[in-house]
Amino acid sequence: MTLELLVIIGVFAPLVGAMVAGFFGRRIGNIASQAVTTGLLFVSCAVAWTVFSLHTWHHLEAFTIQLAPFINVGDFQSVWSIRIDALSAVMLIVVTTVSSLVHLYSWGYMAEDDSRPRFFAYLSLFTFAMLALVTAADFMQLFFGWEGVGLASYLLIGFWFKKPTASAAAIKAFVVNRVGDFGFALGIITVFWMFGTIQFAELFPLIAAKAGTTWEFLGYNWSALDLAGLLLFVGAMGKSAQFFLHTWLPDAMEGPTPVSALIHAATMVTAGVYMVCLLSPIYEYAPTASMVIAITGGITALFAATVGLAQNDIKRVIAYSTCSQLGYMFFAAGVGAYQAAMFHLFTHAFFKALLFLGAGSVIHGMHHEQDMRKMGGLWKLLPVTYAVMTIGTIAITGLGIPEVKLGFAGFYSKDSILESAFASADYSPAGLFVFFIGLFAAGLTAYYSWRLVFMTFHNRAAWKDDAHAHDHHDDHAASPAQLETHSEPLPEDHDHAHDDHGHGHHGPLKPHESPWVMLVPLLVLSIGAIFSGAVFYEFFVGHHEHEFWRGAIFTGPENHVLHDSHYVPTWVLWAPLIVSSLGTLIAVYVYVLKEGMARRMAERGGPLHTFFYNKWFFDEIYDFVFVKGARALGDLFWKIGDVRIIDGLGPNGAAWASLKSAARLAKIQSGYVYHYAFVMLLGVAGLLAFAIATWGA
Template identity: 40%
Template sequence: MYLLIVALPLVGTLVTGLGGRWIGRQGANIFSTACVIISCLFSLIAFFEVGFCGVPCYLSVSPWISSGALKISWGFLFDSLTVTMLVVITLISSLVHLYSIQYMEHDPHCPRFMSFLEIFTFFMILLVTADNFVQMFLGWEGVGLASYLLINFWYTRLCANQAAIKALIVNRVGDLGLSLGIFSIFFLFGSVDYEFVFSSASLYVDYTIYFLGLSINFLTLIGFFLLIGAIGKSAQLGLHTWLPDAMEGPTPVSALIHAATMVTAGVFLIVRCSPLINLSSNVLFLITIVGSSTAFFASIVGVFQNDIKRVIAYSTCSQLGYMTFVCGLSYYNVGMFHLVNHAFFKALLFLSAGSVIHALSNEQDMRRMGSLLNNLPITYAAMLIGSLSLAGFPFLTGFYSKDLIIEITQISYYSNLQINFGIFSCWLANISVFFTSFYTFRLLFLTFIKNNNNYRKHIENIHESPALILIPLILLGVASIFIGYLTKDLFVGIGTNFWSNAISILPTSCSLLEVEFMSYFLKWLPFILSILGGFSAYVINIGWLKNNIRFAYLHTFRRIAFFLNKKAYWDKLYNFLIVSYLMKFGYAVSFKNIDRGFIELLGPYGISRTIKSWSIKIVQIQTGQVTHYAFFVVSGLCLLLLLIPVWSFLEVFLDIRLFSFCFVALFVA
């Protein structure tokens, strides 16, 4: 059963991708969806056995790599962390497959699309079930490849090509960091197996190396490399630029990338490597700073975006920041709790946005929407549930994990625990709550409440989506209401032993029990900020300020708004400082001098041109006159007699037989 969880998506992608021409659109849809649904059912059974019954499963399949001290086997580890991720991945993927059957019904390449979705699911499952770093890295690279294929699915569009290449190249930076981390782990431990590395990590706490006269703690270096990998894959500040542009793919792709695969891989890596990361306070500090900065930056940039999918994309970036910095505070269980909750309401938001786009003939600009409340009631209800859950409305799924994260930062701040570094994250997390609520309600008001601003021909064709699109929305809507409440005590409840040895948490003096006895003001502060954000969005977009926007013409406000609408010029900065110089170097040096110069002259093209030019000159010598031939023979004989002293000198150092052979071969050739 456990191996079928991994194998079924692979079988689905091979049959759908290679046999799509014969089984057709309907066969590809049914077979791929059936494979991932069966894998989901097996994942639920595994979750019961491993999570509830406390019986982790370890499978060693076969040897893979054996070279000296490096010995790697195909193995699969099913502990509580793995089965939790499996349920999220397979459940969201099943609903996305079901949604895609109707959403992509008019696309001529539907079997290829379903195959790409399936291989995306397979590589993510391979990533989370691996029992060693190299097998995990295979899945890590696989989800990067699958994301490139899916973002670039409509490959005739230039913007899709650019977005896919951008995602691939930016992720290569993070992949380089992760690969260096794996090399460092093997150098220090002599193994890449989780079991060996995590169990012996505490023995190397004081192991240092010297580089350029500096003493560097080796575990800190490993944690830093792993963090770079997580920053690239989970789109944290600095390597986040690929995530908003990934919206060029079809909407189901966006839902799968942002909810269950790809971006969650970085957070999973941090949680999985918690025994290593906990041993370095400097790495924990960096994780906290990066995560909280990402949460703040993405939330404030999302306020000034107008593309409905791009707004939701920046909300993903912000929520990933929450997951990351709470891991930096060594509350990995809370980070995983928010990851699970976020998967359901973020998939709901993206699929609801796809339903809106489908109804409006592929219109994505929120400024051209409006008054869809009566035309799309089910989609509106789904979007409302997802938005309220994202904003942390009480008793919805997002409330239980997001507010818990903010309360942890507050208790860390007021407890003055230096090891937790909660001061920085406390301020930025609370500010992010306000802006998250603002752009969430702004999306609702502009899309469903405000007067319609679309073309008449599109307004007349507005209709509710078909059943196969609405069923996943309804199921995700129910999950976005109840999942947080049902799983809170299991994942982060006082005294729960669900995670067992899968996660290592620092024994700090600030426990989740203290969070329960915080002051009422601190507990209500996130809700108050959410209400203020929603009220501000109402006042500005459909309230009394909608016709009184003089503040929007202030010079300072316009500069700030333009700056944030352009994503703080991160892309321009990278293009100016890095990309332009690399392009110039690639053209002037790599292309013109090396490729078209050195390599081409020594390659088949250069050799063929040289032989051709020599053959022309030799033909000119062949005049047919005996006197010319006699001149060449006598000249050659004289030259040979002149070379006899040189011959005697070389005979001392070289074997005369070898030299004679080379000499004859040269003239024969």
């Protein structure tokens, strides 16, 4: 079997699984649907690791497989192809590894759900769309995969469509992403208008010659490449939940927890980062667009970290953590350190999927409870989950020893980003700005990450209060069907939020460890969270980075950011460890040494806590400006413009005038003959008078 055929099988295997489970799931049953989709995902994963190994250790050259014509309209030519290079090889293992483990994990998590074939079909469809995106050889196929993951995420977020909150979250994600996708489509149009091609292999060599080209619009001269880069980045903002277009991400937690891990850990939300790094030939000649990317990424990292401080839903904390880490990736790409951005994307996939699936294990063990204030003392009852969540927390906080480069995965990639940001100060106006913002966000990350661990696994076992209340309140727990069809809207902070995957419980609410089918993926991801940074550091950003990337990422002749990042001052090396340690120590003091202190502070409220707890009031602002504003504008056009002006002066006005005139004329028609004779006499007299007057003249 040739490598090309193997790659084709790896890319299309999830689509086959989605079709089998989606079209024949009810006929073949739950187990067969799960087995087919999961087995084919592991086939894709094996192919992806084979390609990545050949690329990394055997210097596999980049190649493209052309499958079939896609769209041919005049000069707009698109061929469905599979592009294999360093970037796509990295994304292949990220997507397939996380997806295959999520499929396996879902065997236990969704065990009592009555729509498992549909769920696994959606998972596999999402994976195929993501693989189509990361192997695209032109903008058209990239856009196809881009929209495909948007559709699949809508289906997955709204999987429990009987819950109004899930349906609303799915619609919100779909609509917000459409805003970004509109900008993305305009960016593709701009690129085609400038270069006459959408094929990456034809496009990238032409870009340098267009540097400095301007476009006159509204009386101003705009840099054409900056304009294209900004429009394309708008698409990335929506897909990767960056500041202003981030509001869909936390609400997407309404989907099952495996969906959260798949969408928000390593796949859909990283598509924007991948796209920016893939289009590095454009952004290297678009300094304004790159600066906007860096500043947006820095603000997103800070914003999401502050919001994560005040959330109580375990999944929402991790969701905002994802948003913050994506900010790191974007500001790394914005300052020209595309390799560091991809490195953090790679390591982040392992520890964030680990944290999400670990949170799912906690929710499963807590009988659907997601509020961390109702947990505590779980480390003895969920020992494996506690161990892997601790590993993921150490990885995301980036704790490690800089001088000897010793730490878990997040230490290597996050420090590489911060060092690159500092080194970029000579090249990028945003360099120092994002460095200090990233440094501060690192301290906040350590605080809210350990806060999650302490509230969930340590502190007083608040779940015992609920178990006691359960014993005295009701002798019969809700059935799986009742849990599945629960449709009451949940409060904003999800005080009683349930991840309704149908695991009914009977008797007292006592936490329990998850089955091994859920724990094995956590252990595998733990290995990646520990070792992926150390093993691949030299390949992604170290001494072998030129050999590893081999032209897949373009850096201009003046871009020495990655090289200079290895020679930053000593204090820059130690600063991330210092701020992360400080954040950790504060969390220990507040949640361990002074247990109850944070709860009392939250109860007192205060402007800062209220501001963070309500997510900077973005939802309220957007609801007032866009939702209510659009409704008011619609009412204005409908009630005033359409009803009163158009209909009032047009059809309805003419009809009204006709009715009034007819009513008045009807009064003349009395029915008496002498009235009609008198009118005729008046008419004859009038005609005679007119004739005499005319004759006399």
